[in-house]
Amino acid sequence: MFVLKCKNLVIAGVLILAFIAGAVCIGAINRPEKSVAAAEIKVVVDAGHGGIDGGVTGVKTGVKESELNLAVAKKLAKLFENAGIDVVLTRKNDAGLYGIATGNLKRKDMEARRDIILKEKPALVISVHMNQYPVSSRRGAQVFFAENSEEGKELADCVQKSFNAMEETVREYSALKGDYYILNSHPYPACIAECGFLSNPDDEALLITDAYQEKIAYAIFKGAIDFLSETTSYARFPERVEEV
Numbered sequence: 677m678f679v680l681k682c683k684n685l686v687i688a689g690v691l692i693l694a695f696i697a698g699a700v701c702i703g704a705i706n707r708p709e710k711s712v713a714a715a716e717i718k719v720v721v722d723a724g725h726g727g728i729d730g731g732v733t734g735v736k737t738g739v740k741e742s743e744l745n746l747a748v749a750k751k752l753a754k755l756f757e758n759a760g761i762d763v764v765l766t767r768k769n770d771a772g773l774y775g776i777a778t779g780n781l782k783r784k785d786m787e788a789r790r791d792i793i794l795k796e797k798p799a800l801v802i803s804v805h806m807n808q809y810p811v812s813s814r815r816g817a818q819v820f821f822a823e824n825s826e827e828g829k830e831l832a833d834c835v836q837k838s839f840n841a842m843e844e845t846v847r848e849y850s851a852l853k854g855d856y857y858i859l860n861s862h863p864y865p866a867c868i869a870e871c872g873f874l875s876n877p878d879d880e881a882l883l884i885t886d887a888y889q890e891k892i893a894y895a896i897f898k899g900a901i902d903f904l905s906e907t908t909s910y911a912r913f914p915e916r917v918e919e920v
């Protein structure tokens with residue numbers, strides 16, 4: 677009886693081990709397939725301005741646009757990373773991209789950003805900016821795309837829709853055509869996300885907070901995922917979006 681029990685236990689043990697090994701194998705087969713597919717997708721996040729070019733400034737606090745752009749861009753990059761998407765930031769600190777050049781810094785800075793995009797061949801490009809307008813009452817987030825880019829328009833529409841759905845939104849916009857170097861100097865789907873108006877004190881008060889920067893970054897991310905789900909293999913793993 678004891679011997680029989682032992683035999684049974686051994687058989688049961690072998691079966692359990694085989695089952696675990698099988699499960700591990702299945703997991704091992706599935707996991708790389710998933711991550712490889714997600715890693716195939718690369719995006720470029722561009723924090724506008726930097727270095728001597730601070731961009732526009734906040735009407736109340738004098739905060740530099742370049743600082744806010746970087747804060748939102750880093751938060752956006754984190755969201756892409758968490759979703760298993762490869763992300764490249766054009767800048768990771770307050771410096772511009774003009775190196776030790778002495779003349780025509782803005783042009784060199786912009787060309788360096790274009791070169792990063794051309795090298796990375798991304799599924800999409802998002803350039804993060806803050807807006808300014810002579811009439812201080814204007815507020816809200818506004819997206820731009822290159823006139824000749826069908827995919828750029830699709831991306832911009834997705835991000836604009838996501839901005840418009842934010843609870844803080846007081847005025848809904850449509851994505852607009854814009855003649856900007858960061859949009860039309862390469863062939864990849866791209867949009868400029870103007871996250872709000874630093875010429876409006878209410879927008880400025882929101883944009884300088886960490887919590888609202890998170891919300892804005894998430895709205896851009898959600899719009900980008902909607903676009904990727906339509907245009908790339910990312911649509912095969914929609915559950916990843918829910919995990920974030």
Ligand SMILES: [Zn+2]
Binds near residue numbers: 724725731732805806
């Ligand atoms: Zn700007």
